[in-house]
Amino acid sequence: xxxxxTILGSTGSIGQSTLDVIARHPDRFSVYxxxxxxxxxxxxxxxxxxxxxxxxxxxxxxxxxxxxxWPNGVAMPEIRVGPxxxxxxxxxxxxxxxxxxxxxxxxxxxxxAAARAGKRVLLANKEALVAAGxxxxxAVRDSGAELLPIDSEHNAIFQCLPHDGRASAPQGPAAGVRxxxxxxxxxxxxxxxxxxxxxxxxxxxxxxxxxxxxxxxSVDSATMLNKGxxxxxxxxxxxxxxxxxxxxxxxxxxxxxxxxxxxxxVVAQLGQPDMRTPIAYGLGFPDRIASGVGLLDLxxxxxxxxxxxxxxxxPCLALAFEALRAGQSSCIALNAANEIAxxxxxxxxxxxxxxxxxxxxxxxxxxxQTASVIGSIDDVLELDRRARAFCRSIHFxx
Ligand code: NAD
Ligand code: MG
Numbered sequence: 307x308x309x310x311x312t313i314l315g316s317t318g319s320i321g322q323s324t325l326d327v328i329a330r331h332p333d334r335f336s337v338y339x340x341x342x343x344x345x346x347x348x349x350x351x352x353x354x355x356x357x358x359x360x361x362x363x364x365x366x367x368x369x370x371x372x373x374x375x376w377p378n379g380v381a382m383p384e385i386r387v388g389p390x391x392x393x394x395x396x397x398x399x400x401x402x403x404x405x406x407x408x409x410x411x412x413x414x415x416x417x418x419a420a421a422r423a424g425k426r427v428l429l430a431n432k433e434a435l436v437a438a439g440x441x442x443x444x445a446v447r448d449s450g451a452e453l454l455p456i457d458s459e460h461n462a463i464f465q466c467l468p469h470d471g472r473a474s475a476p477q478g479p480a481a482g483v484r485x486x487x488x489x490x491x492x493x494x495x496x497x498x499x500x501x502x503x504x505x506x507x508x509x510x511x512x513x514x515x516x517x518x519x520x521x522x523x524s525v526d527s528a529t530m531l532n533k534g535x536x537x538x539x540x541x542x543x544x545x546x547x548x549x550x551x552x553x554x555x556x557x558x559x560x561x562x563x564x565x566x567x568x569x570x571x572v573v574a575q576l577g578q579p580d581m582r583t584p585i586a587y588g589l590g591f592p593d594r595i596a597s598g599v600g601l602l603d604l605x606x607x608x609x610x611x612x613x614x615x616x617x618x619x620x621p622c623l624a625l626a627f628e629a630l631r632a633g634q635s636s637c638i639a640l641n642a643a644n645e646i647a648x649x650x651x652x653x654x655x656x657x658x659x660x661x662x663x664x665x666x667x668x669x670x671x672x673x674x675q676t677a678s679v680i681g682s683i684d685d686v687l688e689l690d691r692r693a694r695a696f697c698r699s700i701h702f703x704x
């Protein structure tokens with residue numbers, strides 16, 4: 307019997323890397339369902355190649371397109387349409403493992419549905435934890451789901467922490483751990499001053515020195531808001547208070563993160579910057595399986611540098627720490643504002659340096675709202691919607 311895998315966001319960077327790893331192990335994994343928001347032709351190719359039983363499309367127009375490009379003589383998968391179908395497919399009894407690889411808060415309902423259904427959840431979609439960390443982790447605990455972090459830093463930390471071959475949610479910080487140390491490449495603008503970045507283009511911001519990724523996370527890496535989202539992600543995944551999560555810049559992206567123990571030991575995970583390593587780790591856990599990633603030649607690479615991030619150069623990182631300390635509502639506002647700002651920047655409608663300003667203004671707005679309880683996914687989505695509306699209103703204000 308193979309492990310049946312569903313990939314939410316299969317046409318993206320993580321989705322494609324996941325299919326690459328799965329294809330190396332036909333005796334071990336099969337594909338149950340695939341989903342995409344755009345690139346319907348690629349989705350059809352993936353469905354033909356994997357023999358997926360189900361595909362999930364955003365709307366009827368995409369379904370028409372999918373049928374039109376489907377080759378004659380090949381059995382067509384079941385087509386499901388819309389966000390509700392996406393969440394239902396994540397919880398579908400037809401699959402065992404769900405790769406949550408949709409970008410942004412749009413990935414939250416699917417990831418949460420998979421957790422509630424007790425699946426093995428391979429979580430790439432960090433925005434789900436940023437917006438709804440407590441709900442998500444409660445769902446994992448209540449259902450007994452297995453949660454394996456795919457973000458390379460958190461996957462590294464997971465590997466460096468003691469565990470008993472199970473991937474359950476922790477009740478508190480692991481015994482004997484002093485700090486988690488997240489590494490950050492510093493992105494394409496690591497050595498440039500903030501004041502020199504007014505005119506950078508989306509292509510310059512997306513030209514990451516070490517990783518090839520989707521455009522949104524590439525911009526997040528340039529601003530280092532990505533590392534801020536990852537601090538919040540680590541807080542939830544490892545039940546670690548903010549003051550025990552440290553960020554260090556490591557331009558080579560060879561050390562993927564570290565755990566510092568009470569006795570002074572620092573345990574690190576190293577490897578090439580290729581997401582197929584954490585993906586294979588999550589798919590195979592607790593076994594180690596081939597990922598297609600080459601050997602790490604330390605003698606050839608030679609240098610491993612580390613430096614403290616300059617918060618003046620990376621104001622978004624400071625804003626994320628501020629949001630984490632302020633609480634769940636601020637984290638929702640931080641993520642919502644960032645999605646609006648990065649979208650506008652990628653579309654050529656916003657200066658790079660205005661991203662941090664929009665996020666800061668949205669956090670200030672959130673701080674003035676009357677406190678509301680975030681007890682359900684509807685509460686999360688409602689605050690997310692209001693924060694987006696506020697952010698748009700200041701961005702488009704005359
Ligand atoms: P991507 O942009 O390459 O792909 C995103 C996928 O989500 C695509 O399949 C797209 O069709 C789908 N999608 C987009 N909007 C959607 C919507 N509204 N509804 C349903 N589906 C939608 O992104 P990526 O780089 O693969 O990143 C995916 C997630 O993984 C992000 O949360 C990112 O932060 C995280 N992540 C990515 C990397 C990486 O190396 N790419 C590393 C760590 C974490
Ligand atoms: Mg990461």
